[in-house]
Amino acid sequence: MSTKVDAAVDSLSQRIGARVRIEREGRGWSLTDLAAHSGVSRAMVHKLERGESSPTATLLARLSGAFGLSMSQLIARAEAKEGRLLRRADQPVWTDPQTRYVRTHVSPPSDLPLDLVQVVLPAGARVPMPAAAYTAKRQLIWVLAGSLVFMEGDTRHAMDAGDCLELGPPADCVFSNETAADCTYAVVLLHSN
Numbered sequence: 756m757s758t759k760v761d762a763a764v765d766s767l768s769q770r771i772g773a774r775v776r777i778e779r780e781g782r783g784w785s786l787t788d789l790a791a792h793s794g795v796s797r798a799m800v801h802k803l804e805r806g807e808s809s810p811t812a813t814l815l816a817r818l819s820g821a822f823g824l825s826m827s828q829l830i831a832r833a834e835a836k837e838g839r840l841l842r843r844a845d846q847p848v849w850t851d852p853q854t855r856y857v858r859t860h861v862s863p864p865s866d867l868p869l870d871l872v873q874v875v876l877p878a879g880a881r882v883p884m885p886a887a888a889y890t891a892k893r894q895l896i897w898v899l900a901g902s903l904v905f906m907e908g909d910t911r912h913a914m915d916a917g918d919c920l921e922l923g924p925p926a927d928c929v930f931s932n933e934t935a936a937d938c939t940y941a942v943v944l945l946h947s948n
Contacts, residue, residue, distance in 0.1 A: 767834060767849060769806035771815070774833035776804040778822045793821035794885070812851040812858070812882050820887030825944045827870040831860045839863055854880040856930075861941075870944040876903065876932040889925040893945040896920045901938030904931040914940075 779789045779800075786804075790797040795817050802808040803818075810818075812826070819829040834847035841863035848859045855877050862871040876882070896905060897919040905912040908926035922928075932938045 767847075768809045770833040771810060771830065771849075772803045772806045772808075774829060775800070775818055778824070778829070778832075779804075782822070789818070789821060793817045793887075809852040811853040812856060813853075813884065816884045816888035820885060820889075825870055825892055825946070826858075826888060827860050827872045827942075827944060828946075830858070831864060831870070834860070839865065851882065854882055856880055856882055868946040870942075870946075872942045872944070873899075874930075874940055874942060876901075876930060876938045876940070878932055878935050878937060880930075880932050882930045884928045884930070886925040886927050889922065889928070894922040895943040895945075896922070897941045897943070899939045899941055901932065901936050902934050903938045903940055904933050905929070906931065 775789075779786070782788075784792070786797045786800050789795070789800050793800075795814055799808065799814065800818070803810055803814070815826050815829060819826045822829065824832075830847055830849050834849075841861070846859050846861055848857060850857050857875040859873045860870065861873055862869065896903070896914070898914045898916050900916050902916075903914045905914060905920065906929040907923060908928070910923075912920055914920060
């Protein structure tokens with residue numbers, strides 16, 4: 756069973772890498788251009804595009820920010836099925852190979868200027884996100900279960916189940932689970948046009 760899961764993860768990593776290449780080439784950027792825009796090394800971008808490396812959440816946030824996309828949009832473009840109804844079994848799921856955080860793109864692809872994402876952040880996990888990941892986007896974080904500490908620049912937000920936070924202007928952020936139990940939260944991303 757593990758081999759089937761590993762194959763699905765590898766397949767998604769390959770599709771994400773291919774999507775990064777499509778996004779880069781669609782902008783007329785070289786590997787060096789994308790490296791300069793994202794702060795990710797040219798060698799790492801090359802490995803990712805060739806499917807030789809599984810991307811971390813931080814790396815995907817930097818790349819998607821360089822493209823002016825949310826991480827959710829980038830993953831959805833690599834994985835999501837068409838249609839107005841996106842069944843649970845068809846929702847793109849991505850696991851960060853570094854922290855084991857699980858991100859599920861819940862909303863179907865549409866012309867609506869929003870994405871809905873569910874995240875399960877394991878006990879003790881810490882996921883930094885650069886400010887570039889939030890450019891031209893507004894976000895709400897709604898804690899569904901457990902506790903989340905969200906660092907927005909220098910501001911610490913300790914949140915429990917039911918709490919909802921609107922993010923301020925783009926800043927480097929860190930999602931942390933300082934407890935011994937998983938935390939589940941939803942992120943609503945509103946895209947500016």
